[in-house]
Amino acid sequence: MIDFYTYPGPNSRKAQIMLEEAGAPYTVRTVDITKGEQFAPDFLRISPNNKIPAIVDHTAAGPVAVFETAAILIYLAESSGRLLPVDPAARASTLAWLIWGTSSLGGALPQLHHFVDSTDKVPSAIERFANDCVRMLKVQERRLSEVEFLAGEYSVADIPSFCSTAGWLSRVKALSNGALGDTPATHRWLKAVAERPAVRKVMAGG
Ligand SMILES: N[C@@H](CCC(=O)N[C@@H](CS)C(=O)NCC(=O)O)C(=O)O
CATH class of the missing domain: 3.40.30.10 (Glutaredoxin)
Structure with missing residues (x-):
């Protein structure tokens, strides 16, 4: 237990x-x-x-x-x-995207929201984190236009980025003044991950 x-x-x-x-x-x-x-x-x-x-x-x-x-x-x-391959190359790729999702994307998004929501606006901080979040969401879009899931097949690597992207994509898009553009591959992936029973249960508050 x-x-x-x-x-x-x-x-x-x-x-x-x-x-x-x-x-x-x-x-x-x-x-x-x-x-x-x-x-x-x-x-x-x-x-x-x-x-x-x-x-x-x-x-x-x-x-x-x-x-x-x-x-x-x-x-x-x-x-x-x-959800974590044993083959060294597939495992390395899975861990890279997992850590990218928890530390790179998952680290910058809360900072952006902190600075956007704070009462004392710091334009340079908003600009820095907005640019970085837009850049990373483009990195993710490019990756997902090449492969079905972040590490090829559905894996533990998809979970952190899914949670961050599902929650915050539309807000970053709105803040980006058009710089983020359309993200069709990301939307296709969000839908596929959201359909998994485990994901559906947790996102419904289960
Ligand atoms: N790097 C940590 C971040 C976790 C985190 O930021 N947790 C927040 C809630 S989302 C928290 O516990 N905040 C309480 C605090 O900072 O005192 C992880 O990936 O687990």
Whole structure:
């Protein structure tokens, strides 16, 4: 059984989709980050960077605590044997797109939204993050016009970018003054990923 430490939001959805894809039984443990529960000493022993999501897998060999979305996804893919190829080249490509999705795209989008939503507007920060998000969404569009899924076949690599793109593509497009343009391959991919039962369940709040 896995304890899943979560609070509603895109990062938690990434981990929960992989829990569903892995078919791993799990118990939801809500950490209310609006009330500072992420700083409780018991939670910091699991997630030292005071962020959700995190998991504790109660294995026969003892509990395994994992924090950081990318590490959780890799752990679940490896422990379930699902959505992460063993062939070295395919595995390297899958991990590259997974890490790109969690750190590059997934790191810049929240920064853009922070600066756009903040009351003290910092034009250079908005411009920097808007340009970078547009650039990365174009990188993703180009990739998805060449292959069906980010690493070729559907894999753990699609999950983080799907959650970020589904939530924020239209907002970045609106902010881009036409620079992002049409993204037909991205829309085709969003639809295909959204049809997976695990994804449908989590996106519906399951
Ligand atoms: N790099 C982390 C980021 C996770 C993250 O930003 N979590 C936010 C919620 S979406 C959080 O826990 N914030 C609480 C805090 O910063 O105190 C990951 O990929 O898991």
